[in-house]
Amino acid sequence: MTDVYRALGDQTRREILQLLKEGNKTQKEIVESFAISQPAIKKHLTVLLEEKMITSYVHGRFRVYSLNTELLHEAYQEMLQYIGDLLDDQLVSLKKYVEEGDIRDD
């Protein structure tokens, strides 16, 4: 299973995804967009690949990265569902613990 939270948990990785939204990019182009080193970017790209948020292919001595739109759709659904589920039925549970007697000390 891909871990959306891991992939999106880092600001740089979120920015890489935003950059790739503009269009596919070589690693070199991505590196040039950030202030951190090539190996640091490479590690972020590896995480994004592991979590399948992006794909890549080799083109000569370049490696080109692209958003994995399909999986982003799934990620989107998963996170939306998670938070969405937290939000409904809140009215039902709001009544608990409003009175002292509601806390059972055992």
Add this chain to the structure above:
Amino acid sequence: MTDVYRALGDQTRREILQLLKEGNKTQKEIVESFAISQPAIKKHLTVLLEEKMITSYVHGRFRVYSLNTELLHEAYQEMLQYIGDLLDDQLVSLKKYVEEGDIRDD
């Protein structure tokens, strides 16, 4: 600014939120729902409080935790917008790099 990704980045914290969805809970009740120690749970609760995903109040020698529904709505909106933005306009950018000449070696 609250960091939704930090808050949701840990499985235990996501489960705590799910538990709180059932209704407000004392720390003791939360601790009993997990296999890890009270201080470990406390740390997760502190993170969730820092990121404002939950609120708490003292009730005697108990501390009661609740979902911060309002902030969860904002988080929901933020993530929705972030991923949503990544997904639209993909068709526009798909044309790049499909031909060799698209890679400029400088």
Add this chain to the structure above:
DNA sequence: CCTATATATAACCAAATGGTTATATAATTG
């Protein structure tokens, strides 16, 4: 074919993370 260059990888480091045990503090209750 040699050089330049894009990428990959190794080795290292500091700080953050997620856990532990032990103990202190504060409030309830018999």
Add this chain to the structure above:
DNA sequence: CAATTATATAACCATTTGGTTATATATAGG
């Protein structure tokens, strides 16, 4: 008021994370 109990906190630890520099590998091009 003493004992119990819920919470808070301190000190510690192993692992992960996000970065670094240095170097190796592979391909393109003059």
